[in-house]
Amino acid sequence: MGRAIGIDLGTTYSAVAVLRPSGEPEILPNRDGEEITPSVVLFQNFDGRDEPLVGTMAKHSAPSAPDDVVQFVKRNMGDAAWRFDSSGGQTYTAEEVSAIILKRLKEDAELALGEPVTDAVITVPAYFDDARRVATKQAGKIAGLNVLRVLNEPTAAALSFGLDASEEGVVLVFDLGGGTFDVTLMRITNGEFDVIGTDGDRNLGGFDFDNRFMEYLAQQVREQGGPDLMDDHVQLAALREKAEIAKRSLTTVATTNVHISVDGRPFRVQAARKEFERITADLLRRTEDLADLVLEEAGVTWSQLDHVLLVGGSTRMPMVRELVERRAGRPANRRIHPDQAVALGAAVQAAIEESASTGSQIEVFEGKPLVVSDVTSQALGVVTVEDDRVTKINTTVIPRNSKIPAKHSQDLQTVRDQQTALHVEVTQGDDPNPDFVVVVGEKTLPIPAYPAGAPIRVTYAYDIDQVVFVEVLDLTSGKSLGTFEVDRAANMNDRQLEAAAARVAVLPVQ
Ligand SMILES: Nc1ncnc2c1ncn2[C@@H]1O[C@H](COP(=O)(O)OP(=O)(O)OP(=O)(O)O)[C@@H](O)[C@H]1O
Ligand SMILES: [Mg+2]
Known part of the structure; x- marks a missing residue:
């Protein structure tokens, strides 16, 4: 068996990690040297043959070639009716598009490691149901990977966090990514990771915040006498890119200008963080309600939490951190990396699976084996x-x-x-x-x-x-x-x- 890697197959970004011989997981950079790879595929066609391009270049192509680009395919996993038709006349299922992303991640990992990769642990949102889990395993198989496990993303994040023996206690993992929201409550004691409860929404993530912002920007352009950008799918793809960039800016600055050009006509929309927070308040409230529900069901209060882990790129939005820290009455942990924690934890799990099958010992937790016990998110x-x-x-x-x-x-x-x-x-x-x-x-x-x-x-x-x-x-x-x-x-x-x-x-x- 070749090396086993951990893969965080995200709605918007994916990451790959491996356990070093020292027992520390590390991120494997992709062929372009990036630590995360956009989960985006551009279907190029040369001489009647599809040549899919995955990653940053594909993401940049979305506004100019929206019909050839597939984004957010994770949202369609487990939907048997979903298809993408390439301009080359080929049809792809969601599993196949995900497999194309996985194939690229696998090849990049092989390049970084200098040896073949055969096995992987792939993470999924805790709230994923059976069909979506099976579809994810199948995508791995289609990509030529032996999928050792599918592991819940919040559990993976906690696994990378709890490797440090000093981190124990009741932990809330608040994972708001690009497409999904998971909230998981767990107890970490002496190398044991015990999930108490989990809930979530598999259609709540940065994508939805972007949608709100797009509607807002489109309305502002209309008010300035411009056309309806929401009507045109090419304009829409460009608007999505602008909205996401502006959203990220508002994480660090209070106001930003969005420049939109429609048929050579320039429009400038001034957007304030306060306004963005207002138009997305209900999305944030939904995350709060789900977190309340998980805690309530477990009989744990916010003030009883020993650690709060913010995972997923969307937790960078100040309103998310403010919400969680206000409710918990304590700062969220700063050591956890919102983009990498899930892949790092998956790498640890991959090594655990690998050692179980080869009988070799891995010592990641001060010589003690790690025990992970998870719960089902669906009845x-x-x-x-x-x-x-x-x-x-x-x-x-x-x-x-x-x-x-x-x-x-x-x-x-x-x-x-x-x-x-x-x-x-x-x-x-x-x-x-x-x-x-x-x-x-x-x-x-x-x-x-x-x-x-x-x-x-x-x-x-x-x-x-x-x-x-x-x-x-x-x-x-x-x-x-x-x-x-x-x-x-x-x-x-x-x-x-x-x-x-x-x-x-x-x-x-x-
Ligand atoms: N600085 C930032 N401010 C606001 N949002 C951000 C920032 N950085 C990243 N994001 C958002 O985070 C999301 C990506 O997060 P992440 O990579 O954790 O998601 P994912 O793993 O692809 O999705 P999921 O886990 O839901 O499948 C995107 O929607 C992106 O716009
Ligand atoms: Mg994620």
Whole structure:
């Protein structure tokens, strides 16, 4: 096996790290010497062949070639209907676009390390559901990586933080990135990382703050007699870039000027941080509400927190730091790097996985092994039919915030003589109404033919990656009938996966 790396596959930026022999994780720079790589793909076409370009150059191309650039693809992971059509006439799934990014990250890591990389731990937002986790693993596979684990981003960040033995206690990880928000409460004691609770919003990040700013800028241009920039997708791509840059400026200055040129006509919009904070106040409030909820559920108050970790580029916005520090009544930790902590923690986990499989010892925590215990961010449910044989209800079998891996068994009886199949439908979400939860998948399980009433035990489980599987036990014979992956409507099947891997393997990714 080659080297195992940790990959933070972000909505807007990705980072890669590896554990040094000294036991310290370090960021691996990309081929351009940058420590983070924009998760952006420009689909160039030469002589009828797609040549995807990943990173900063691709990001810079977004305003001039919006139809050839894919950004924020992480938001589309697990959406089976999403496609990108390149101008070269090729069609790509979200998993494939993510795989193109991963392939570039892998090749850059190989360049930096001077040896092949085969294995990786890839991080995901804690709030990602089964479909999105499976899609992420599949993207890794398509990129030619053996995905050792998918690890929750806040847990990874805490892992890099807690390597310093002096950092113990109750820790709140507040992770506001480019596309997602996660809030995770955990306890770190003596090398043990114990997640108590987690919540989040997988559609809340810098992207949404940019959207608000874009609307604001467009309105100001309209008020100055200009056209509606929101109507034109080429203008929109340019506006997105301007808005993001202006947003970042407002992190350090109180007022900034945004210069927008429309068909050669110049417009100047003056934007103040106060105004930006006003138009995004509800987004910030949502992060606060989710943090309150996690603490409340765990019975922990803000003042009981020993450490607050701000992770993700969007926590650089002064209003975020102010909010968290005001609520906690203490300064947030300054040692944690908002862009790197997740990748560094993933590298630690990659080394842990590597040493577990090779039997070698790694000593990262003063010679003691690290123990990481995480929880599920989504309740697992099963759909059953009521006695009226019509009404379907969703019953939670593994509640949210359960320790993973987690299992729940149900003893059922066959209803017909010679019944040879049992149908199960697995969901994620808390609502008893199946219409308000996400169907993970279903499976028709083969069972031996017995007279009606034969007992069968079905075990629903979350594996360590919080991916759902089902085990079936024939209680008549006492034999296991096997472990089954549910058939997921939202994900690629094995055949599609193989085809995608073959396709991406020959793509010249730069
Ligand atoms: N100085 C800054 N001020 C305000 N926002 C910033 C600043 N620097 C970066 N950001 C924002 O942070 C976001 C990127 O953060 P990060 O790289 O942590 O996200 P990500 O890992 O790509 O996303 P996610 O974790 O949600 O998948 C972008 O929206 C960017 O605009
Ligand atoms: Mg991130």
